[in-house]
Amino acid sequence: MVVKSRLSASMKEGLQDALQVELYQSNLWKHIANNLQRLGFFNSQKYFLAESAEELTHYQMHVNFINDMGDVADMPKIDAIRDEVESIGDALEIGYRTEIDVLKQYKNFYKEAFEEDVEVAQYLEQFIHIQSKAVGQYGDLLSKYKVAEETKEILEFDQHILDIN
Numbered sequence: 001m002v003v004k005s006r007l008s009a010s011m012k013e014g015l016q017d018a019l020q021v022e023l024y025q026s027n028l029w030k031h032i033a034n035n036l037q038r039l040g041f042f043n044s045q046k047y048f049l050a051e052s053a054e055e056l057t058h059y060q061m062h063v064n065f066i067n068d069m070g071d072v073a074d075m076p077k078i079d080a081i082r083d084e085v086e087s088i089g090d091a092l093e094i095g096y097r098t099e100i101d102v103l104k105q106y107k108n109f110y111k112e113a114f115e116e117d118v119e120v121a122q123y124l125e126q127f128i129h130i131q132s133k134a135v136g137q138y139g140d141l142l143s144k145y146k147v148a149e150e151t152k153e154i155l156e157f158d159q160h161i162l163d164i165n
């Protein structure tokens, strides 16, 4: 007997959107890492590669939850990434902006799920927490970077970026 899905169409759609944004972010961090490598900021490159890998763990959590709900995740098409990255500052600003957008997406989905399916809402709570931490982390990195920019210590910033968080 095939297990019957416990997800409504709108809950499935929200989870698919969440899964897609995690894959998109994973690719975005890879794109940023590639550009930082070209610029010679090798620790910042490593930082973004680690971020990229972490998004794939979030993606997998959604796949597993969809499976637990008796459904199956569909693999979405991921848009090409064209953001220009000419400095660590560009990279961190893209990071900060994106994490805020994704936090908003999870908050809206959470509100919808809270009305419709508390099981999904409860699952989503951890992602609000993860996103809120990510926004804080990029905020801290950006503040530190602004100081490094003023004191012309960009190379030192790159040297220590892996110890900051």
Ligand SMILES: [Fe+2]
Binding pocket: 022, 025, 054, 055, 058
């Ligand atoms: Fe994520």
